[in-house]
Amino acid sequence: MSILMNINNELQHIIEAMNAVTNVDITIVDEKLQRIASTVDKEYGIGAKAPIYSAFHKCIMTGEQYFLENPKDSPICFECENLENCQELVELCIPIKFGNKIIGVIGMCAYDEKAKQNLLMNRESFMNFESQLGKIISTILSEKNFMRMLEYTSSEMMTLINSLNEGIIIINNDYDIITTNNYANEKLRIDTHIHDLWNLLSEKVYNNLSSMNFIGEVGPVNLNDTEFVINANPIMVKDEREGTVLVLSDFNKMKESVIESNRKKDIITFDDIVGESELLKLVRREAIQVAESEASVLIFGETGTGKEVFARAIHNLSSRKNEVFMAINCGAIPENLIESELFGYEKGSFTGANASGNPGKFEICKDGTLFLDEIGDLPFSMQVKLNRALEEKEIIRVGGSTPIKVNPRIISATHKTLTSMVEKNLFRDDLYYRLNVVPIHLPPLRERGYDVIILSRYFLNRFNNVYKKELKGFTPEAEKLLMRYNFPGNIRELRNLIEYAVIFEAGSHIGAENLKKKMRIHTSENLKLSEMTRLYEKSVISSKIHELGGDLDSKKEAARQLGISIATLYRKLDH
Secondary structure, eight states, X not given: OOTGGGGHHHHHHHHHHHHHHHOOEEEEEETTOBEEEESOOGGGSTTOBOXXXXXXXXXXXXXXXXXXXXXXXXXXXXXXXXXXXXXXXXXXXXXXXXXTEEEEEEEEEEOSHXXXXXXXXXXXXXXXXXXXXXXXXXXXXXXXXXXXHHHHHHHHHHHHHXXXXXXXXXXXXXXXXXXXXXXXXXXXXXXXXXXXXXXXXXXXXXXXHHHTTTOEEEEEEEETTEEEEEEEEEEEETTEEEEEEEEEEEHHHHHHHHHHHHHHHOOOOGGGSOOOOHHHHHHHHHHHHHHTSOOOEEEEOOTTSOXXXXXXXXXXXXXXXXSOEEEEETTTSOTTTHHHHHHEEOTTXXXXXXXXXXXXXXXXXXXXXXXXXXXXXXXXXXXXXXXXXXXXXXXXXXXXXXXXXXXXXXXXXESSOHHHHHHTTSSOXXXXXXXXXXXXXXXXXXXXXXXXXXXXXXXXXXXXXXXXXXXXXXXHHHHHHHHHOOOTTHHXXXXXXXXXXXXXXXXXXXXXXXXXXXXXXXXXXXXXXXXXXXXXXXXXXXXXXXXXXXXXXXXXXXHHHHTOOHHHHHHXXXX
């Protein structure tokens, strides 16, 4: 269908009005010579085609206008297929342009002497009139196309927002509801008679949004038995606010999304903990047993021993496995921000704070597991607040006053000797005993014997896949080197060492020389006797403490059995 056919009714009304005033017949044809509008009856009426090679046709072909005083005698019409039957005494043809394209022709035709004289006497006026009519038609088409595009865009936008699994409410500056999507209608049970936001939302929610000038985030709030987080975003037109879009997100689905994300990224079970040493087996059995309880767990271990891996494995075996697991490194966050990270903050609490406030880790995983890594680095002032939160099972956001109920399971970890810190008043004893319901001591890699080789082969397979290599294993010299190495960075250092070796090894097996390039110190065969003695003593003491339970009493008993003072025991452990 031609573009002019879209406005044929409008065109017909226009030319009928013109015909009544001028007494001149008018015909409009499209680029295919189809008559779109006409005041002529019979064979020259609407739907009939203009003749090929007629003045109409030539006008479309050339883009020129023609005024023919006697069409039958004009060279323009000599090729017209209807020349012999032509009844037109005078003819005026002007092209209709839309953009740079000719889309049709306006023709004024006289079929009697009176109309002929009228056209001849007012030639210039009619030519100008017809030219202006062409521009009017082009304007009508532009407006029509614009409206059609607007309708399409509007329909497209509504289709889009109706496909969202979030509620959309659009309001004007008077807070009247302009548009809602299907999700919002269904979840909020919006009736057609609801026109303003006040009647839709609770007073508290409305007031919260108003206090924020309808910018930012509110929630979670309960609306019709569903918890939503409401995000308000202004609609700006030339720096002027013309309305607001409210996005209602199901809080429980948001939480499930976080859980699922964690699950996909961190599905760590005890089967993922690699090693066959007796020390590791003992620790694994203890962790499996405590996982089924709700008890707080305090994991002791040197840096790189896999404390977070154990924490995640405990969570994924617990009754909370379908809830959020969140980890926070207490030593990596500035002291002035640690409270807001743990407990969240209200809007305007401090410079740089999110305009709508922000929930903390406790709030996000209120029914899940919170892993407090490097708990020994927690500032003393925060230890008081943390202990209170654990005791009362509620927190208050920074800058807020409303208590929020929380009940996460706490798993903590440290590489420090907390008992020594307690004795020196560097760590609160009440918090220590609250966290240390079940202690788990992870042995350093140097005490796990052949686990070094088992882990090395495990990492070799992993990095073979990552770097598309086919290394078959380690040379005997490389394995001996790995067994003799002290691994001060434990499993993390071993992982990095094997990755380095896989990248740079050119042979079929990882050799000793490639490993030595990355090792921080040489092997025990190059150590002085005093250093070897120190390492051995530390290993014996650590094993004895772990054997006896790992708490303060265990340390005292270990010192007694080994025939040294408790002070000497601590000195040898820290040296």
